Amino acid sequence: MRLPAFDYIEPKTLKEAAKRLASNKGAVLLAGGTDLLVNMKHRVIMPKQIIHLKALPKLQYITSGKEGLKIGALTTLHEIATSPMLKERWNIIAQAAQEVGAYAHQSMGTLGGNLCQENRCRFFNQSPFWRGVRPPCLKAGGKVCYVVPKGNKCYSTYCGDMAPALIALGAQIKIEGMEGERSLPLKKLYTHNGKKPLALKKGEILKEVFVPPASGKALYLKWRVRESLEFPIVSLALYVEKDQKDQIKKARIVFSGVGSGPVEATLAERIWKAGPLNEQTIEKVAEQAVKEISPMRTSIHSPAYKRKMAGILLKEALKQIYS
Ligand SMILES: Cc1cc2nc3c(=O)[nH]c(=O)nc-3n(C[C@H](O)[C@H](O)[C@H](O)COP(=O)(O)OP(=O)(O)OC[C@H]3O[C@@H](n4cnc5c(N)ncnc54)[C@H](O)[C@@H]3O)c2cc1C
The missing domain is CATH 3.30.43.10 (Uridine Diphospho-n-acetylenolpyruvylglucosamine Reductase, domain 2)
Structure with missing residues (x-):
């Protein structure tokens, strides 16, 4: 093409x-x-x-210090996936980058492009020939959503791998625009509106990702059809940090592939935090988390299947993070 x-x-x-x-x-x-x-x-x-x-200098770097980690928006996913410093101190970030597409996507693809990638839908990501049999959908400039034909909203799905891992770590972003620079939590970049998924104003460019120091444990798991070249059917990032009394201070569960933006299961996080961590709590956390996601029929996988796999993946992740 x-x-x-x-x-x-x-x-x-x-x-x-x-x-x-x-x-x-x-x-x-x-x-x-x-x-x-x-x-x-x-x-x-x-x-x-x-x-x-890509021709812009100075936006391709990974640096860390006492204040935290900084990654320039033009840093490639390959650089992130293979960085010895990230593997040692922020492994979940390297792990998520390694899960993106295949080698070609990682060597060409950048962190900024990954975070700002378009939402996906089976009625949108198709050739003109395929789409030509019906009027354009809402996302392609038309008036109807073929996923929810009676609705007036676009339900296209966010399928990025990097955002859940970075949101779980409490990442912030720096944005450059006509009015200067502004910072915001990465989770606020996502509008959860499939038609316009990013909260960037006209002329704004993602410049840098900042991750505060993280002393807890983190994990990224992805469920997909093939081992490579695949967006997540569902994926999730977990982060848990305990205080000196071994009480959970921070607990984060962030999904991709199950909503129009990365979805944080905040009520499930509360159950996890309240503990104690045993089979019963893990069941309850997973039960609650699947109620907080809203997968739609935007891919070949049914919402019921996505919910089921989200629960299974979360239970597995909770077991792995404590093993
Ligand atoms: C077959 C295939 C499989 C894939 N699998 C995965 C996968 O498993 N997981 C995954 O996450 N992605 C996947 N992708 C999507 C894509 O390869 C990655 O998301 C990649 O990281 C995008 O980065 P890029 O630099 O190439 O973005 P680009 O294609 O250059 O840009 C993507 C979007 O972001 C905007 N953008 C880019 N940089 C900035 C910036 N600094 N500020 C503001 N906006 C910006 C662009 O305008 C564009 O709208 C896949 C793609 C293909 C074709």
Whole structure:
């Protein structure tokens, strides 16, 4: 499949990129291109102008200090997956990067592109020929959602691997825009609205991910059809931190693949925190967590199957994190 025609620019600075993005309605950012170019080939995104970020210096780094960890938005997933420092101190981040697609996606794909990837749906991620048999869906600019035809909302699903791991660690992001720089918790980047999944304002660019020091245990598990080249059917990140009295101080459960953004199961976290950790509590945590996710028929897997696998995966993860 060929790409549609577009203008191409390589800005010299982040400010210039933000200005170009803000001033041109048909412009989009390109990082590794492993998500965007596929969507362009499918003609579900038809930008007039592409602003390639890869030429920008200084956005490709992994640094850590007492204050925490910083990763530049243009750092590749391969660099993250193979970083000895991450493997030693923030293994869940390296683990999640290793789970993305296949080697080609990891070597081209960036952290920023992964966090900002488009939501997915079986009615959206299709060729023009496939989609041509019916009017466009809400996400593709039409008026109807074929997943919930009576609704007026887009239910496309967030399927990224990096966001749950980083949200579980309490990550913050830095964004550059026309009005300067702002920071926000990564979980607030996601609107949970399938039509416009990201809370980025016009001209805003994700610049850096910051992770505060984490002394607890963390784990990322992913359920998918094949061992590689697959988005999650459902995946989850766990983080648990205890105080000196061995009481749970922080407990986080964050899913991907089961909602229009990464989903934190906050009520299940409370049950986990209240403990004690035994078979009964694990059952209760899983029972509650599957009530907090809302998988839709946006892939070949039914919502019932996704819920069931989410519960199984969570029970497995809770056992593994304490083993
Ligand atoms: C076959 C296949 C399998 C895949 N499997 C997985 C998988 O298992 N897990 C997974 O998470 N992903 C998967 N992907 C999606 C994609 O490869 C990854 O998410 C990748 O990390 C995207 O990064 P990128 O740099 O290539 O993004 P790009 O394609 O360059 O960009 C993606 C989106 O993010 C925006 N963007 C990029 N950088 C920024 C920034 N700094 N600030 C604001 N917006 C930005 C772009 O405008 C675009 O809309 C898969 C893709 C394919 C084709």
